[in-house]
Amino acid sequence: DFENFWRDCLNGRDPNERLFHLIVGGRKRNYVTPDDLMPYARRIVQTHPSLEFLADEPMFQGKFIDFIVTRFFYIMDDELRGIVNLQQFRKMDLAGVFFNAENMDDVNDSHHIFNYQHFYVAFCKFWDIDTDSDSLISKNDLLRFNDYSISPIIAERFFNSTFYPMSSNKQNNLINFTSFAYFLMCSEDKTNLTSINFWYKLCDLDDDGILSIKEIEQLYDVQYERMRNTGNETIPFEDIFRQLMDMINPNCQ
Numbered sequence: 225d226f227e228n229f230w231r232d233c234l235n236g237r238d239p240n241e242r243l244f245h246l247i248v249g250g251r252k253r254n255y256v257t258p259d260d261l262m263p264y265a266r267r268i269v270q271t272h273p274s275l276e277f278l279a280d281e282p283m284f285q286g287k288f289i290d291f292i293v294t295r296f297f298y299i300m301d302d303e304l305r306g307i308v309n310l311q312q313f314r315k316m317d318l319a320g321v322f323f324n325a326e327n328m329d330d331v332n333d334s335h336h337i338f339n340y341q342h343f344y345v346a347f348c349k350f351w352d353i354d355t356d357s358d359s360l361i362s363k364n365d366l367l368r369f370n371d372y373s374i375s376p377i378i379a380e381r382f383f384n385s386t387f388y389p390m391s392s393n394k395q396n397n398l399i400n401f402t403s404f405a406y407f408l409m410c411s412e413d414k415t416n417l418t419s420i421n422f423w424y425k426l427c428d429l430d431d432d433g434i435l436s437i438k439e440i441e442q443l444y445d446v447q448y449e450r451m452r453n454t455g456n457e458t459i460p461f462e463d464i465f466r467q468l469m470d471m472i473n474p475n476c477q
Contacts, residue, residue: 234246238314239319239320239323240310240313240314240317240318240319240320241310241313241314242319243313243318243319243322244256244309244310244313247260247261247264248260254309254310255307255308255309256307256308256309256313257306257307258293258294258296258297258306261293261296262289262293264322265289265292265293265296266289268322268325268326268338269285269288269289269292269338270285272325272326272331272338273329273330274328274329274330274331274332274333275331275332275338275340278340284347287343287347287401288340288343290401290402290405291342291343291346291347291401291402291405292337292338292343294389294402294405294406294409295337295342295405295409296308296316296318296337297388297389297406298406298409298410298418299316299418300312300313300315300316300318301388301418302416302417302418302421303421304387304388304418304421304422304425305387305388306387306388306389321336321337324336325337325338346404346405346408347401349369349404349408350401350404350405350408352368353365353366353368353369359400359401360395360398360399360400361398361399361404362397362398363376363379363380363383363397366379366382366383366399366404366407367379369407369411370411375443375446375447376446377429377442377443377446378426378427378443381426381427381429382407382426383397383399385425385426387425388406389402389403389406390403410422410423427439427440427443429442429443437465437468440464440465440468441461441465444461444464445461448461
């Protein structure tokens with residue numbers, strides 16, 4: 225009953241632990257999924273005065289909510305598992321994020337995660353490459369992203385990946401806005417642990433957990449041919465290899 229729930233899960237707990245237990249409820253598990261966070265993000269989006277303009281745009285409102293939850297997991301789930309635990313709630317201070325959103329006059333006046341502008345920029349990028357406007361993109365569509373800067377090998381790896389967000393968002397070898405938004409987040413900031421793990425997994429072509437020189441050379445060869453075909457100055461892989469060795473400074477070579 226509620227009295228036992230209050231005593232065991234809420235009383236004397238910090239805000240993030242309270243939120244975590246409220247979301248998990250009576251289920252016997254110690255993690256939260258993206259679907260678990262959807263109702264809480266939806267509540268903010270549907271009731272906040274500064275987002276009331278979305279009330280007449282259910283499609284945009286729904287994709288905005290998806291985008292917010294995707295950003296939650298991008299920040300918290302640096303292992304790309306598609307689940308987060310209490311420690312990761314605390315890392316982000318997710319309870320504080322919801323509290324601040326509810327108490328801000330206008331979430332669009334700051335860099336807050338509920339800022340609609342962040343979503344709008346991402347959706348415009350998605351719309352630009354979704355040539356048939358079916359809200360799904362193919363590998364060929366993704367290759368047009370950022371002026372064709374994505375290697376075909378990487379695009380293929382992303383579409384065939386099984387880690388979050390691709391673990392549940394593939395439809396007949398097409399991906400939806402949520403998966404694209406996650407790809408975009410990892411592309412725009414490659415310095416945080418989530419992005420590093422994301423790109424490492426894509427570059428680990430044989431999925432053995434080790435990034436070999438052979439794999440790096442295979443990936444570089446594609447970019448080398450692109451540079452050569454476009455008349456840009458090319459750098460031999462041997463020079464790249466020496467730079468990598470200088471940066472890593474391994475104990476043995």
